[in-house]
Amino acid sequence: MSNQPIGIFDSGFGGLTVFKSIYEQLPGYDYIYLGDNARAPYGNRSFKTIHEYTWECVQWLFAQGCPLVIVACNTASAKALRTIQQQDLKNADPTKRVLGVIRPTAEIVGNYTNTKHIGVLGTKGTVQSGSYLLEIKNFFPDVQVYQQACPLWVPLIENGEYDQPGAEYFVKLYLDQVMAQSPDIDTILLACTHYPIIKGKIEANLPAHVKVVSQGDIVAKSLVDYLHRHPEMETRLTKAGSHQFFTTTDDTADFDHHASLFFSEPVKSTYVAANDLVGC
Numbered sequence: 001m002s003n004q005p006i007g008i009f010d011s012g013f014g015g016l017t018v019f020k021s022i023y024e025q026l027p028g029y030d031y032i033y034l035g036d037n038a039r040a041p042y043g044n045r046s047f048k049t050i051h052e053y054t055w056e057c058v059q060w061l062f063a064q065g066c067p068l069v070i071v072a073c074n075t076a077s078a079k080a081l082r083t084i085q086q087q088d089l090k091n092a093d094p095t096k097r098v099l100g101v102i103r104p105t106a107e108i109v110g111n112y113t114n115t116k117h118i119g120v121l122g123t124k125g126t127v128q129s130g131s132y133l134l135e136i137k138n139f140f141p142d143v144q145v146y147q148q149a150c151p152l153w154v155p156l157i158e159n160g161e162y163d164q165p166g167a168e169y170f171v172k173l174y175l176d177q178v179m180a181q182s183p184d185i186d187t188i189l190l191a192c193t194h195y196p197i198i199k200g201k202i203e204a205n206l207p208a209h210v211k212v213v214s215q216g217d218i219v220a221k222s223l224v225d226y227l228h229r230h231p232e233m234e235t236r237l238t239k240a241g242s243h244q245f246f247t248t249t250d251d252t253a254d255f256d257h258h259a260s261l262f263f264s265e266p267v268k269s270t271y272v273a274a275n276d277l278v279g280c
């Protein structure tokens with residue numbers, strides 16, 4: 001039987017924070033991770049470009065044998081997922097599935113707040129899409145959501161600058177801005193999969209009573225549940241426990257160095273040129 005892994009995609013390193021939780025909760029499956037680091041960040045790009053890049057990456061994962069792809073990126077989930085699920089898949093292969101990170105997060109995040117005031121931190125694209133405002137309102141109509149775009153955080157993380165003293169200024173800047181929107185915020189949602197990489201810094205710059213929620217475990221639990229509810233997909237997936245990493249940056253050594261830190265185990269990636277994703 002040929003390999004039928006679960007594909008996990010992000011614009012760069014961020015999806016590794018989701019992959020780590022998925023791998024912990026579902027260790028037996030085969031996985032392929034694709035980071036489009038050469039074209040990250042996606043956060044400030046247009047709807048059209050985010051859709052085009054995301055669909056290229058998803059199709060490439062399909063071509064590697066993945067019947068199921070997790071878009072472990074909020075920006076891509078906000079801007080591209082609906083078109084992929086409702087239009088692109090129909091024309092490509094209706095038996096494949098693509099899942100995102102926004103809905104499973106919105107379904108649960110209202111349970112974390114006592115004051116019913118949540119701050120949502122994301123990229124400019126995620127915030128402008130209004131996806132979290134809509135989705136959280138659906139599941140928790142009495143929760144107030146305050147959004148804040150943090151456009152410099154992904155570049156700091158992708159460029160390995162997040163531990164430098166200068167990064168502290170930008171971490172504090174956006175946190176002060178979100179907390180200024182309401183003194184009652186008691187929960188901060190990291191609605192960008194890159195942000196858990198700086199979770200320690202975020203917590204250090206918030207009042208102690210504010211809970212910081214990252215998505216990895218939420219998305220992983222939701223995938224466990226999905227596989228229970230969809231045996232037709234679960235049985236297609238191969239289970240040799242392999243995991244492979246691919247990146248569109250030709251500096252694989254740099255990817256491996258950072259990815260090993262985030263993934264907490266040695267990572268050896270393979271380069272795939274962004275141009276070669278097209279038309280596969």
Ligand code: DGL
Binds near residue numbers: 011012043074123
């Ligand atoms: N990890 C992506 C997200 O969750 C980052 C997007 C970007 O590349 O700007 O939104």
